[in-house]
Amino acid sequence: MKIFNEQHEMFRQTLRSFVEKDVMPHVEEWEAAGRIPKSIWPRMGALGLLGVEYDEKYGGGGADLLTTAVLHEECARSRSGSFAMAVGVHTDMASPHLYWTGSEPLKAKYLPAICRGEKLCAIAVTEPGGGSDVAAIRTRAVREGDHYVLNGSKMFITNGALADLYFVAARVERGEVLRRHEGISMFLVERETPGFAVGRTLDKMGMRASDTAELAFQDMRVPAENLLGREGVGFYEVMRVFQRERLVAGLHAVAMSSRALEDTLAYVRERQAFGGPLSDKQVVRHKLADLATRIEAGRALTYAALLRYQAGEEAVSEISMAKLFTAEMVQKVAYECVQLHGGYGYMREYAIERFARDARLLSIGGGTSEIMKEIIAKALLA
Numbered sequence: 342m343k344i345f346n347e348q349h350e351m352f353r354q355t356l357r358s359f360v361e362k363d364v365m366p367h368v369e370e371w372e373a374a375g376r377i378p379k380s381i382w383p384r385m386g387a388l389g390l391l392g393v394e395y396d397e398k399y400g401g402g403g404a405d406l407l408t409t410a411v412l413h414e415e416c417a418r419s420r421s422g423s424f425a426m427a428v429g430v431h432t433d434m435a436s437p438h439l440y441w442t443g444s445e446p447l448k449a450k451y452l453p454a455i456c457r458g459e460k461l462c463a464i465a466v467t468e469p470g471g472g473s474d475v476a477a478i479r480t481r482a483v484r485e486g487d488h489y490v491l492n493g494s495k496m497f498i499t500n501g502a503l504a505d506l507y508f509v510a511a512r513v514e515r516g517e518v519l520r521r522h523e524g525i526s527m528f529l530v531e532r533e534t535p536g537f538a539v540g541r542t543l544d545k546m547g548m549r550a551s552d553t554a555e556l557a558f559q560d561m562r563v564p565a566e567n568l569l570g571r572e573g574v575g576f577y578e579v580m581r582v583f584q585r586e587r588l589v590a591g592l593h594a595v596a597m598s599s600r601a602l603e604d605t606l607a608y609v610r611e612r613q614a615f616g617g618p619l620s621d622k623q624v625v626r627h628k629l630a631d632l633a634t635r636i637e638a639g640r641a642l643t644y645a646a647l648l649r650y651q652a653g654e655e656a657v658s659e660i661s662m663a664k665l666f667t668a669e670m671v672q673k674v675a676y677e678c679v680q681l682h683g684g685y686g687y688m689r690e691y692a693i694e695r696f697a698r699d700a701r702l703l704s705i706g707g708g709t710s711e712i713m714k715e716i717i718a719k720a721l722l723a
């Protein structure tokens with residue numbers, strides 16, 4: 342399924358050489374450190390990789406959604422799920438809140454630095470009490486003069502330890518009884534804001550180069566002009582940006598799976614057993630054929646959702662299906678690719694081992710597979 346034009350492919354070449362030169366040689370070191378050095382962001386900014394769709398007046402590239410898709414495919418080919426995720430959060434899960442709903446002065450103030458990679462972004466929705474039920478957010482915001490005062494905490498925040506700008510969901514309290522999702526509002530919070538604190542950096546199964554942190558807000562005073570969009574409509578904005586996040590997750594799952602399959606093909610061609618290469622055994626060949634078929638199905642579903650979304654059509658079910666299918670598909674690919682590597686697949690020195698740990702997140706983060714099924718079922722039964 343060919344959806345990219347010549348310009349997209351040229352962009353892909355720029356990215357591929359950047360990833361091969363500036364990312365892949367450092368992945369092990371970043372995994373061990375538990376963080377990606379902040380020096381990577383200005384380098385990406387200089388190459389025009391951090392605001393591909395944003396208006397040129399803010400330092401963006403003014404390109405289309407398919408260019409963004411190329412960005413995420415190539416980042417995910419790096420064999421570092423952490424790197425792909427960190428980029429995805431900055432470009433397509435956090436900063437769209439500013440681009441889509443921020444006031445003009447706020448956009449003029451922050452977007453150029455975001456595009457240049459001088460300010461790293463994080464999105465803070467999930468709380469210790471739950472992530473799937475966004476309407477249950479407990480972080481409170483109370484208006485006091487020309488500020489909102491926020492109290493609460495956030496959990497599992499990607500780029501959480503290192504970010505400069507946090508897009509925080511909080512419930513604005515005005516005394517009246519609200520329906521569960523009403524009152525939720527989005528705020529742009531600078532790291533230096535009094536009352537803001539980064540808590541523990543969390544120790545994870547996979548995505549180990551990505552810093553995942555807890556955040557705490559204690560009487561955190563956020564200027565009222567940092568409210569994004571209208572007060573009380575944040576729930577809908579979170580859901581709107583989730584569509585983009587889930588498309589990116591689908592692209593990640595497919596690209597990570599393709600890379601793992603390529604690595605596995607190379608391995609089974611080389612590895613000898615019972616007098617010949619593993620690739621000669623019919624069971625192995627059929628397994629590879631099965632994985633390739635699943636990956637292509639995931640790609641087709643994701644591209645179809647992407648094209649609908651690009652055309653401005655309602656694509657919530659299609660995006661949820663793509664996220665669900667690819668997040669489950671990558672689990673199968675991870676299991677089988679490790680299996681085909683035998684004992685070596687269980688060793689840290691093989692990238693396939695890291696892939697299997699990174700892949701596990703994809704059916705949890707950005708909306709679990711169960712939540713994707715709920716969304717799809719709701720539309721079916723509407």
Ligand SMILES: Cc1cc2nc3c(=O)[nH]c(=O)nc-3n(C[C@H](O)[C@H](O)[C@H](O)COP(=O)(O)OP(=O)(O)OC[C@H]3O[C@@H](n4cnc5c(N)ncnc54)[C@H](O)[C@@H]3O)c2cc1C
Pocket residue numbers: 430463464465466467470471472473474496497498499500545548553702705706707708709710711712715
């Ligand atoms: C590494 C990592 C990075 C993350 N990065 C971010 C980030 O940058 N920003 C952010 O805001 N969040 C982030 N998250 C949070 C992530 O989005 C949540 O973990 C996810 O949405 C699930 O929420 P939860 O962990 O609270 O699980 P819960 O909501 O407690 O769910 C637990 C289980 O119950 C199931 N379940 C829940 N409700 C239902 C239902 N109605 N029907 C059936 N099953 C249900 C879920 O599917 C899941 O299997 C990250 C998480 C991880 C692990």
